[in-house]
Each structure stands twice: as structure tokens, then as C-alpha cells.
Amino acid sequence: MAASLNGRAAVVGVGETAYRRGSDRSALALQLEASLRAIEDAGLEPKDIDGLLPYASGAAVAEDFITNFGLEDVTFSATTPMGGASCVAAIQAAAVAVATGLCRNVLLPIGRRGYSDSRVASRVAAMPQFHVVSEFETPSGAIAPAQLYAPMARRHMELYGTTADQFAEVAVTMRRHAMLNDNAIMREPMTVEDHHASRMISDPFRLFDCCLESDGGAAVVISSAERAADTRRPVPILGVAEGHPDSPSVITQRPDITRLGLAKAAPRAFGMAGVGPGDVDVAEVYDCFTWTVICQLEDLGFCAKGEGGAFVEDGRIGLGGELPVNTHGGLLSQAHIVGMNHVCELVKQMRGEAGRAQVAGAEVGLVTGYGDLGDGSLAIMGAAA
Amino acid sequence: MSVARPVPEPTIDSKPYWDGLKERRLLLQQCGNCGLVRHYPRPMCAACHSLEVRWIESSRRGRLHSWTAVHHPFVPALRDEIPYVMATVELEEGVRLQCQMLDAEAAALRLDLPVEIVFREVQDGLVLPFALVV
Ligand SMILES: [Zn+2]
Numbered sequence: 001m002a003a004s005l006n007g008r009a010a011v012v013g014v015g016e017t018a019y020r021r022g023s024d025r026s027a028l029a030l031q032l033e034a035s036l037r038a039i040e041d042a043g044l045e046p047k048d049i050d051g052l053l054p055y056a057s058g059a060a061v062a063e064d065f066i067t068n069f070g071l072e073d074v075t076f077s078a079t080t081p082m083g084g085a086s087c088v089a090a091i092q093a094a095a096v097a098v099a100t101g102l103c104r105n106v107l108l109p110i111g112r113r114g115y116s117d118s119r120v121a122s123r124v125a126a127m128p129q130f131h132v133v134s135e136f137e138t139p140s141g142a143i144a145p146a147q148l149y150a151p152m153a154r155r156h157m158e159l160y161g162t163t164a165d166q167f168a169e170v171a172v173t174m175r176r177h178a179m180l181n182d183n184a185i186m187r188e189p190m191t192v193e194d195h196h197a198s199r200m201i202s203d204p205f206r207l208f209d210c211c212l213e214s215d216g217g218a219a220v221v222i223s224s225a226e227r228a229a230d231t232r233r234p235v236p237i238l239g240v241a242e243g244h245p246d247s248p249s250v251i252t253q254r255p256d257i258t259r260l261g262l263a264k265a266a267p268r269a270f271g272m273a274g275v276g277p278g279d280v281d282v283a284e285v286y287d288c289f290t291w292t293v294i295c296q297l298e299d300l301g302f303c304a305k306g307e308g309g310a311f312v313e314d315g316r317i318g319l320g321g322e323l324p325v326n327t328h329g330g331l332l333s334q335a336h337i338v339g340m341n342h343v344c345e346l347v348k349q350m351r352g353e354a355g356r357a358q359v360a361g362a363e364v365g366l367v368t369g370y371g372d373l374g375d376g377s378l379a380i381m382g383a384a385a
Numbered sequence: 386m387s388v389a390r391p392v393p394e395p396t397i398d399s400k401p402y403w404d405g406l407k408e409r410r411l412l413l414q415q416c417g418n419c420g421l422v423r424h425y426p427r428p429m430c431a432a433c434h435s436l437e438v439r440w441i442e443s444s445r446r447g448r449l450h451s452w453t454a455v456h457h458p459f460v461p462a463l464r465d466e467i468p469y470v471m472a473t474v475e476l477e478e479g480v481r482l483q484c485q486m487l488d489a490e491a492a493a494l495r496l497d498l499p500v501e502i503v504f505r506e507v508q509d510g511l512v513l514p515f516a517l518v519v
Pocket residue numbers: 416417418419420421430431432433434435
């Protein structure tokens with residue numbers, strides 16, 4: 001059993017730029033702007049940063065932050081190349097680094113021009129993790145996440161009776177949450193009928209089952225528990241884990257294509273935190289697709305495999321429901337900042353600073369990452385002191 | 386004006402697979418030590434860690450494990466074929482492959498439908514497997 005990270009590290013600062021479709025700033029400038037805000041939010045200065053965990057598939061490397069901030073002695077840097085699971089997996093790496101004293105304050109920045117620059121199909125083709133798909137499946141016509149994940153969703157529907165209405169429930173709920181968020185891109189009301197009328201992308205995914213492509217930057221600062229005590233409003237990390245699915249580089253060969261790496265990570269993170277799914281007051285769940293939320297709720301243990309579709313019905317995942325999910329609007333309606341926006345939102349929730357989307361009295365919250373064809377990551381946080 | 390399909394870049398480990406397709410044979414790797422069949426081609430057997438490989442010819446019979454009808458032109462070369470159906474096929478040998486389906490109507494598909502793998506030369510020198518409902 002690994003040493004526990006529970007209570008050893010805290011998120012001390014969060015920063016976000018405006019999220020948009022279209023930006024005149026470079027991806028590096030966007031994450032520098034977000035990083036400054038996160039450092040300021042923590043009550044720190046750039047010179048206090050001595051650890052760096054930039055987004056592995058992103059536009060900037062540790063050197064860019066050393067150069068632009070003029071950092072004199074960075075003692076820890078790493079990347080966690082897990083696609084959409086990277087940002088939350090980086091929380092685990094950061095927690096290890098500060099808990100062991102390798103560094104004091106780690107910056108986790110991300111910035112992207114997902115709308116303005118190259119789109120997802122060409123981005124993933126360039127990622128080394130996709131080499132198996134690129135060689136054996138792309139010549140036949142499969143390249144984009146929407147296509148590669150669609151057979152997972154289709155099999156889930158066929159095996160368990162999951163429906164397009166349940167997918168729509170996720171999309172409409174995320175939109176309703178985004179409408180409360182001044183920094184959300186999509187704030188027009190959406191109905192189940194709107195979802196069903198949106199064009200088919202890769203069956204069963206319609207346009208409104210798919211996340212946005214957006215421009216923006218986000219960053220968090222993670223410090224050791226001792227250091228965090230001196231910051232403005234630290235949020236303690238109670239449990240954290242990453243998990244890799246069987247056949248991680250190609251979904252086609254996975255024994256159960258409806259089970260994600262998160263299913264392996266969840267018991268570890270909950271065990272470390274000493275809580276169970278029933279204790280969670282708010283969940284920020286990586287929503288690259290509507291179905292991905294349904295599947296992760298199962299793999300997190302909120303319900304049994306196959307019951308995720310029914311779980312999202314009846315307002316259960318909306319604000320005021322049993323388990324509010326993606327209180328900021330998610331990748332589906334706020335913006336696609338690779339889930340760092342989910343991390344920022346959870347920290348705000350645990351501080352009681354989530355504005356109109358605040359879940360009253362939230363004591364325990366979680367954030368997931370999902371990417372790279374099934375990798376999963378999970379962080380569980382407690383209320384700010 | 387037609388756009389070429391993305392062309393695979395065979396490796397030392399996968400070249401026999403691609404060469405097999407050119408001869409319209411579906412070749413699978415079998416562990417030279419414990420006999421486990423694996424796909425897609427790679428150097429090591431995950432069960433016994435042997436690097437010894439032999440190649441066996443698949444029966445080309447299988448069942449539909451899942452599918453998707455692709456409506457968005459993610460692959461520009463296939464723009465004119467939209468909507469095309471991508472099948473995940475579980476072969477009799479116990480491994481799967483993903484390939485395009487021929488003459489498939491997505492609405493008529495269901496899990497475990499028997500399919501067979503056939504071959505088409507989609508462009509000069511590129512022979513790919515396709516799934517056909519039996
Ligand atoms: Zn073997």
C-alpha cells in the first residue's frame with residue numbers, strides 16, 4: 001500500500017482567462033496570463049514557483065515558464081501525458097513533489113487555441129500515444145475521438161439500454177449550468193429536442209453530445225500542506241489517483257470497451273480520502289462527450305455498470321439534485337480547457353466561491369480527467385478551512 | 386479532386402501484416418512460445434513475454450462487437466463515402482479489428498451479427514480489410 005497523500009498537499013491558487021472562440025493571444029500567452037492569476041490568487045509571487053507541470057500535449061514546456069517568469073531555481077518539472085486525463089493526473093504528480101519536499105509550490109498551467117488553431121483530428125494524429133490507431137485504424141477511416149469513442153457508447157446502449165434521451169439529459173444539464181456562468185461560451189438555452197435535432201457526427205454522437213473547441217488558459221498552484229497554511233484559502237487534496245485501462249493505446253482490443261481507466265483509479269482515490277461516493281457533494285466530471293459522463297459515473301461507483309443512463313435522469317446531476325455535476329458547464333458548454341477548468345471550478349466550490357452555481361455546504365468534491373482513449377484520473381478535495 | 390487516404394507506415398513488427406493484406410490474407414501474430422494470438426502487431430506476448438512470433442492466417446470469420454456510422458468528414462479522403470460505417474469485429478481467433486463495413490445499414494446492425502472480412506484495394510498499393518454482414 002502506497003503512502004497516503006491525504007492532507008499532504010493543497011490547491012492554493014486558481015486562475016483562468018476569458019474563454020472564447022477566437023483569441024489574439026498565443027497559447028503560451030494565455031497560460032502565462034492564467035498562471036499569473038493563479039499565483040496572485042494564492043497570495044504568492046512568480047518567484048515562489050519552483051515546480052512546473054505543464055500540459056504534456058500542449059504548446060509550452062517548462063522552459064517557457066522559467067524564461068517568461070524569470071524563475072531562478074526550478075527544482076521539479078514533469079509532464080503527465082494522458083490527454084484529457086493529464087490535468088488531474090498532474091495533481092497527483094504535484095502532490096508527490098510537494099509532499100516529499102522536492103519543491104514547495106508547483107504551477108500546473110495549460111493554454112490552448114483549440115478553436116483558432118488546428119482541430120482535434122489533426123492534433124491527436126500528432127500524439128505519440130495514438131501511433132497504434134494511426135497505423136492500423138486511421139487508413140480505414142477512424143481518427144477522431146468522436147469516432148473512436150462512439151463504438152464504446154454504442155455497445156453500452158445495446159448492452160444496457162442507454163438512450164439518446166439520457167445523453168441529452170447530460171447536454172441540457174451542462175448547458176443550464178453554463179447559463180449561470182459569465183465565463184461560459186454557450187449560454188443559449190438548450191432543450192432535449194435541440195439535442196436530438198443537432199447533426200449527427202459519429203453515431204450515436206450528435207453535435208450536442210460533443211465538447212466545444214475553445215481558446216483560453218487555466219492554471220492552478222499546488223503547495224505542501226505546511227506552505228498552504230500561509231496562503232489565502234487553500235483547498236486540501238484528500239485523495240488522488242490515475243488509472244490506465246487494459247489495452248490503453250487502442251480501444252478496439254480492450255476486453256470491456258465500456259470500462260475506463262478511471263474504474264481502477266477510483267477505489268484508490270476514495271480509499272486514500274477515506275470517503276465513498278455517497279459522501280461526494282459535487283462532481284466535476286470530464287465531459288468530452290455526454291456518454292463519457294455516464295460511463296465515468298459508473299466507474300466512479302455512483303451506480304453499477306449499465307445504470308449510468310438512469311442515474312443522470314430526473315435532475316439528479318443538476319444543481320439542486322443529488323449529485324450536481326459540472327457546475328460550471330463543463331467542456332460541453334463552458335469551454336474545452338482540457339479539464340483544468342473543471343479543477344478550477346472544484347476549488348471554487350470547495351471554497352464556497354462558485355457564485356450562482358455554488359453547492360451549499362459542499363464538504364467533499366471530486367474532479368475527474370479522461371483522455372487518450374481511456375486513461376483516467378481523479379482528485380478528491382475537501383472544503384477550505 | 387480526390388484526396389489520398391492516410392497511408393500506414395509499417396514497422397519491423399507490423400510489416401508481415403501489411404504484406405499479407407496486399408496478398409489478400411489477414412495475418413495475425415501468434416506467440417512462438419505460448420501460442421496466444423494477439424492483434425494489432427507488436428513485439429511481445431503480454432502473457433509470457435516471449436519475443437518469438439509466428440504468423441497465422443485468420444479464418445476471417447467474426448462477430449460484430451460494436452459500430453459507428455461516421456457522418457462528419459474527419460478523414461478528408463472519405464468525404465464522398467459519408468456516412469460510412471466503422472465496425473469493431475471480434476474474430477474467431479479471439480482478437481478484434483476495426484474496419485469499414487461494406488453495404489451496411491447502421492439501423493439494421495446489432496451486437497454479435499456474424500460478419501466476414503473481405504479485402505479491397507482502396508488506392509494504389511493499399512489493400513484494407515472490410516467487414517461484410519454474412
Ligand atoms: Zn506467449
